[in-house]
Structure formats: structure tokens, C-alpha cells
Amino acid sequence: MTCDSLWNCLAAPLAFGFMQRGMLAALLIGIVCAVIGAFVVLQELAFIGDALAHASFPGVVIAFLLKFPLELGGAIVGILTALGIGVITRRTRVSQDTAIGVLFAGTFALGVALLSTVKNYTKDLFGLLLGDGLAIQSRDLIVIAVMGVLILGIVFALYKELVLLTFDPVQAEVIGLPVNLLRELLLGLMAVTIVIAIQTVGIVLVVAMLVTPAATATLLVRRFPLVMLVGAIQGVAGAVGGLYLSFYLNVASGATIVLLLTSMFVLALILSPRPGSILWGRHSRPNALDTVPR
Amino acid sequence: MMITLHDTSWAATDPAIATAPALLVRDLRVSYGAQPVLEDVTFALPVGKLVGIIGPNGAGKTTLLKAILGLVALERGTVAVAGRRPARRSGLVAYVPQRDAVNWRFPATVADVVLMGRYGRLGWLRRPGTADRAIVGRCLEQVGMQNHAGRAIAELSGGQQQRVFLARALAQEPEVLLLDESISGVDAPTQETILRILAELAAQGKTLLLTTHDLHCNMEYFDALLALNRQLVALGPVERVLTPDVLTRTYGTQIVLADGTSVALT
Numbered sequence: 001m002t003c004d005s006l007w008n009c010l011a012a013p014l015a016f017g018f019m020q021r022g023m024l025a026a027l028l029i030g031i032v033c034a035v036i037g038a039f040v041v042l043q044e045l046a047f048i049g050d051a052l053a054h055a056s057f058p059g060v061v062i063a064f065l066l067k068f069p070l071e072l073g074g075a076i077v078g079i080l081t082a083l084g085i086g087v088i089t090r091r092t093r094v095s096q097d098t099a100i101g102v103l104f105a106g107t108f109a110l111g112v113a114l115l116s117t118v119k120n121y122t123k124d125l126f127g128l129l130l131g132d133g134l135a136i137q138s139r140d141l142i143v144i145a146v147m148g149v150l151i152l153g154i155v156f157a158l159y160k161e162l163v164l165l166t167f168d169p170v171q172a173e174v175i176g177l178p179v180n181l182l183r184e185l186l187l188g189l190m191a192v193t194i195v196i197a198i199q200t201v202g203i204v205l206v207v208a209m210l211v212t213p214a215a216t217a218t219l220l221v222r223r224f225p226l227v228m229l230v231g232a233i234q235g236v237a238g239a240v241g242g243l244y245l246s247f248y249l250n251v252a253s254g255a256t257i258v259l260l261l262t263s264m265f266v267l268a269l270i271l272s273p274r275p276g277s278i279l280w281g282r283h284s285r286p287n288a289l290d291t292v293p294r
Numbered sequence: 295m296m297i298t299l300h301d302t303s304w305a306a307t308d309p310a311i312a313t314a315p316a317l318l319v320r321d322l323r324v325s326y327g328a329q330p331v332l333e334d335v336t337f338a339l340p341v342g343k344l345v346g347i348i349g350p351n352g353a354g355k356t357t358l359l360k361a362i363l364g365l366v367a368l369e370r371g372t373v374a375v376a377g378r379r380p381a382r383r384s385g386l387v388a389y390v391p392q393r394d395a396v397n398w399r400f401p402a403t404v405a406d407v408v409l410m411g412r413y414g415r416l417g418w419l420r421r422p423g424t425a426d427r428a429i430v431g432r433c434l435e436q437v438g439m440q441n442h443a444g445r446a447i448a449e450l451s452g453g454q455q456q457r458v459f460l461a462r463a464l465a466q467e468p469e470v471l472l473l474d475e476s477i478s479g480v481d482a483p484t485q486e487t488i489l490r491i492l493a494e495l496a497a498q499g500k501t502l503l504l505t506t507h508d509l510h511c512n513m514e515y516f517d518a519l520l521a522l523n524r525q526l527v528a529l530g531p532v533e534r535v536l537t538p539d540v541l542t543r544t545y546g547t548q549i550v551l552a553d554g555t556s557v558a559l560t
Binding site: 168170 | 395397421448
């Protein structure tokens with residue numbers, strides 16, 4: 001499909017219902033992923049996020065077999081996996097990294113095995129695994145919007161507690177915050193975010209939606225609220241831009257979104273004026289002698 | 295009046311303490327697994343004192359601080375601050391941790407971090423207001439970091455980071471401050487600055503406990519030293535604690551006193 005003017009290029013796809021819904025979903029998902037993603041990046045939860053995404057696969061297959069909502073199945077198994085990781089880490093010698101690795105592969109294999117027994121899987125498997133943001137229905141949009149508002153509301157209400165937990169968990173304990181409960185809550189919010197974001201980029205790529213926008217933001221700004229804001233802007237730009245690119249170039253939409261986000265990250269790496277970027281070379285910290293005051 | 299060496303029954307000797315010591319620790323016992331890390335630790339501190347905790351690695355210095363804060367389970371014993379058992383959210387006791395305990399890459403300015411010291415007082419759902427920000431400004435002035443309020447914490451030096459954490463603890467408006475190795479790993483001028491600030495806080499009526507493995511720092515600032523090696527070895531004025539006898543019982547090696555104030559361990 002071709003277009004002549006910039007306005008035409010932007011407006012023409014929006015004539016289609018599937019593009020309208022896809023864009024709206026991209027907007028909502030981009031914002032929620034960046035807000036939760038800020039915590040994911042700074043608490044180093046990317047691996048566990050990837051695991052939760054893959055763990056939702058058997059949940060979807062089981063939900064399909066038992067004929068109840070697929071997102072619910074995905075969310076339930078995802079949350080159970082998060083709890084399982086926590087139990088293994090606390091009760092055994094196995095480290096969290098290892099526990100995640102084991103359950104990651106195990107749950108996904110369960111999904112593959114179950115699926116291989118199903119003769120009439122009518123849903124789009126490619127879309128589930130790799131995203132199909134242009135197949136979103138109005139019903140899905142409503143679920144995304146409601147869940148998104150809920151997640152953002154909880155983060156806003158518990159903002160200072162979650163920030164303190166991320167920056168200094170010991171201090172959070174000292175002032176009496178229920179640290180373990182807050183951690184479980186954050187994992188729960190992640191699991192729900194992942195389930196709604198999977199519809200745009202699929203299970204395999206959803207970790208990029210969680211991590212890349214916030215990671216890019218940390219290269220560009222130096223205060224946490226701005227990480228969420230700049231991350232949201234980039235997440236929306238990447239998701240919307242990716243959908244446009246996939247529309248005109250006829251390339252898989254989930255992948256174009258992630259490629260666009262990754263390119264923005266690389267751009268930030270190269271161009272960022274901060275000491276954290278590649279152009280500055282080795283990041284050196286000032287030593288104590290630099291600071292003799294007054 | 296400070297207790298004399300070996301005399302751990304403070305309340306009997308000082309009526310001011312008997313009524314409501316700033317910090318009272320009684321029969322404290324903490325174990326990790328089967329091995330006790332702290333045994334039978336009993337002492338009381340009045341208000342307005344800066345007390346140094348010395349002892350070898352593994353002596354339980356950090357564990358003592360964590361026990362007072364309620365961060366580790368007490369096998370036995372009690373802790374009371376200003377006459378009250380400190381509930382977790384009471385805000386009576388503030389903690390200035392070792393520097394490596396924190397994620398320094400976190401995007402925050404100096405002012406952001408000090409403002410976090412107000413979170414305990416605010417409770418759930420409330421946002422910090424102008425009064426809180428005013429307190430942050432005052433705390434930054436107390437530690438001499440008011441000109442750095444807008445700087446990112448990742449850019450600070452070790453000594454500056456230490457002072458920011460101290461300001462955060464002060465923003466909590468506590469009665470007691472517990473500092474873990476705050477003068478370790480910084481150069482002598484920075485040590486002087488921090489100790490001076492701590493002494494000023496003691497003069498204003500706060501009670502401060504500072505662990506240190508550095509016996510070469512300027513001991514003049516301390517009102518007393520507490521020597522710890524799983525058990526309380528001694529608590530008293532600096533010159534009574536930095537003696538060969540006490541140091542041998544604390545550190546377990548032969549001690550040579552080079553001059554009146556500095557110590558060499560052989």
C-alpha cells in the first residue's frame with residue numbers, strides 16, 4: 001500500500017477498524033509497560049519477567065481446552081509460576097536465577113506438549129507467540145483499558161513505597177513496610193501487564209516492551225518520575241510507529257515494534273551526553289579527595 | 295555521667311538514665327543457626343551521646359544495630375527507646391547503612407533521597423508536602439550538602455554519599471541514630487567532617503551509635519566506646535576502653551599502644 005503526503009500516510013491506515021483498535025491498544029500498553037518497566041529495570045526483574053511471559057503459554061492452552069478466557073488462564077499460570085519461584089528461592093539452596101531458569105523452560109515445554117495433543121487449535125499460534133497487534137477486538141480493548149487503569153492506579157497510590165523498595169529495601173524494612181508483600185504485589189502487577197502486552201508483541205517478545213523503553217529512559221534522564229514519563233513516550237512511539245511500519249512494509253507487527261524500540265535504545269546509547277553512555281568511555285567515579293568541603 | 299568499666303548496670307549509677315534512657319538494651323541474644331552472634335548484651339545510653347562501637351569482624355557490630363532496629367529476630371532480650379519498645383513504624387530509630395547496601399545507579403537527586411526519610415512519618419497514601427520539603431532543606435544544611443540538593447546521587451563521592459544518608463536519617467526526626475561504618479573507606483578530612491556533624495547532633499540531644507573498625511580515627515569526638523566481641527567487653531570513656539587489657543579481650547591479639555591515642559595491632 002502506498003501513500004503520497006505525510007498526512008495521508010498517517011491518516012490512511014486509521015480508516016481501518018483493526019488499525020484503530022491496534023493503535024489504541026498500543027497507546028495503553030506502551031504507557032503501562034513503561035511505568036511497570038521502570039521498576040523491572042531498576043530491580044533487575046527482566047529475567048523473571050521473561051519467565052512469567054513464557055509461563056503464560058501453558059495457561060493459554062489449558063484455558064483453550066477448558067473453554068474459559070485465555071488471558072485469565074495465562075495470568076493464573078503466570079502468577080502461580082511467580083509464587084513457585086519465590087517458594088523455591090526461599091526454601092531451598094537453589095538461587096533465584098536458577099529457579100527462574102528451571103521454571104521458565106519447564107512451563108513453556110508444558111505448553112508445547114499440551115498443544116501438540118490438540119488437533120483443532122483454532123487460535124493464531126504465531127500471533128500468541130510473536131504478536132498480532134492488528135487482531136485486537138473491541139472486547140480485548142476494554143480488558144486492556146480496565147486492567148491498565150487498575151495497574152496505574154495501584155502504582156500511583158503506592159508510589160513512594162514502591163520507589164523506596166526499589167532504591168533501598170533495607171530502609172523500607174526499617175520504617176516498617178511489608179517488603180515481601182510489596183514484592184509479591186509488584187510481581188502480580190508485572191504478570192497482569194505481561195498478559196495484556198502479549199496481545200501486541202507476543203509471548204516471546206513481551207520482555208522488550210517491559211525493559212527497553214525504561215532502559216532507554218535511564219540513559220537519558222536522571223530522576224525516577226522522568227524515567228516513567230520518558231519511557232512511556234518512547235513505548236507509545238515505538239508501538240504506534242511499529243504498527244505503521246508493519247502496515248506499509250507488510251512485516252510482522254510485533255517484531256517491527258520491538259526493532260523500533262531497540263533502535264531507539266541504541267540511538268540513546270550513542271548520543272546520550274551522560275557519563276553512562278558509550279561515547280564517554282569508562283565511567284569513573286570521583287574519589288573521596290575531591291570532596292573536602294568548605 | 296558515663297558508666298565505669300565492667301559496670302553494665304547503668305540505671306543503678308545514674309538516676310537520669312534510670313527514668314528513661316535514650317536506649318536500653320537488656321540480655322540481648324541473637325543467633326544465626328546454632329552459633330550465637332550476640333550474647334547477654336546489656337547496656338543503657340542517656341540522651342545526647344555519641345558512642346563508638348568497636349570490635350573485630352564478626353563481633354556482631356552490624357548485628358547489634360540490626361537487632362535494635364528489629365531487622366533480625368531476637369532469641370532473647372529486649373530493646374527500649376525513650377522508655378518505649380520501638381514498634382517498626384515508630385520512627386524513633388534511624389539507620390545509616392553501609393554504602394554498598396544501596397543501588398547507587400537508581401535515578402534520584404540528593405533531595406529525592408533525603409525526602410525518602412519522611413516516608414515513615416507520612417504513612418500510606420499521603421504525599422510529601424511543603425513542610426516535609428522544608429525539613430529536607432534543614433537536614434541538608436545540617437550535613438553541609440545544601441548546595442548539592444539537585445545533583446544525581448550517582449555522581450557523588452563516598453563522603454558525600456555518607457552525608458546524604460545521614461541527612462535522610464535526620465529527616466526521619468529520630469531519637470536514636472545507628473550508623474554502620476560511616477567513617478570507613480573515606481579519607482581523614484571526610485572522617486573529621488562526619489564526626490564533627492555527629493558530635494553536633496549529640497550536643498543537640500540525639501543519641502548516636504557508630505560502628506567502626508578503624509581505631510585510627512580521631513577518638514576525641516566520642517563520648518564513650520563500646521567494645522564488642524559477641525559479648526559486651528566494655529563500655530566507658532575512650533581512655534578507659536582503649537587499654538591493652540580491653541583491646542586484647544576484644545580483638546584477641548597482642549596490642550601495642552604507640553602513644554596515648556593511637557593503637558597498633560601486632
